[in-house]
Amino acid sequence: MSAVMDLPGVPMAPVTSPDIPTGPEWGYQIKWDGVRTLVRLDGKGGVEIFSKRVEPRNDRFPEIVELLSPLRIGACVLDGEIAYFDGSRPNFQRVLVGVNRKKYDDNLIFVAFDMLYDKGTDIRTLPFKERYARLAAKFPEKQPRVFVTDLVYDGPALWEWVNTREWEGIISRKLDSPYVEAKKHRYMFKKRKEVRIVADVVGIKLKAGYVSSLVLRYEDRYVGHVSGLDAASKKVLGQFMEQHPGECPFPSLSVGMKKSDVRWLSVPFLCRVTALEFSDSGILRQPKLLGFGDKG
Incomplete structure (x- = not known):
């Protein structure tokens, strides 16, 4: 694995907010109810999975390693979520079973929502909208178990959608924001239903x-x-x-x-x-x- 693609100390984390920021400078994504995961790919089939504490997790999720190994999208670092989709919504408890066991489960999926490195180059200082565009271009077609979550521009409408379907919530992303570790920012917010x-x-x-x-x-x-x-x-x-x-x-x-x-x-x-x-x-x-x- 390339030592050039250094991982952050912790991933960028959304700040909890009761409000949805609005305006042309904001985009919105569904909050997937799963296990936050960083993935480092060497572009040749090598896969490294890390928890949100940046601890190795290949042994916990061998099915995700197998899922991502065939990808040939260049050396990159992806930010996303390992989730269990039950057909109508993500099931967090089923993912936790995955965290605490080593039984193989091919119902687990990987959903990407940001990218930190592209072709081995650090792109964390680029605006989120550009990072997302590069990420989306690597996955032109949604596969059932690995895909990029959508970026939409009507936050209140997305909030209504997730509530109607009893999903967890939404993430608001400032489109011109860099990738910043932890919660030391005002660029990324989450609003979730109780x-x-x-x-x-x-x-x-x-x-x-x-x-x-x-x-x-x-x-x-x-x-x-x-x-x-x-x-x-x-x-x-x-x-x-x-x-x-x-x-x-x-x-x-x-x-x-x-x-x-x-x-x-x-x-x-x-x-x-x-x-x-x-x-x-x-x-x-x-x-x-x-x-x-x-x-x-």
Whole structure:
């Protein structure tokens, strides 16, 4: 691999914003719900995959290595997302299964949205619109499992599209912007719809001996815990955990969870939760309790 194509310390990251910037200087892309990935190609079939922390990931995603190896688009570095497309929308939880296992899965796809090097030349100082045009020219036809995401110029219309179809959100890109590491910029913003789920409460977390929060399971995975309980709910939950003691339903726990005082339940119950998003490790970010049961 060419040592000339140095990777950034971290990829350029979108800044969360409740607003969609508008004007002729802005373009918009769908936010793919997957695992952020940098790809370095040597132009001869060599493929290197890196996580957003710029850690090697070829061993985690052999199917993506196999998918990209036949490409002959010159020595380049692509910025994109590994996603699992279920036929109607990306499924983030299925990609996480990919992150945490080594089982081959040819349903994973790679979606490119930016390019850092072209023909071995660093193009990060070029305007995004030019970088994108070069990237799109390398993929004149969309393949089912590797393609460049579209760039559109009507942000509110794209936002309406993703909401109607329950996709994650949109990315706003300043068309004349260079590629800047992390979030040290005002060139790239993300607006996402909130995650709303119905989760199983499988445990009750205590703090100083008192009910503090609810331990959540969603699609058979630990997804974090949520607080926001009022005094009446805490009293009822305290009685419930004494009446229905159980065992931990998860095969493994984080160090933090192992140190926590959790009363596991033999009888789980449902609660409704909203959150900003799932983290890359599958944990809900800033979850809020909406209520109990599956309707509300």
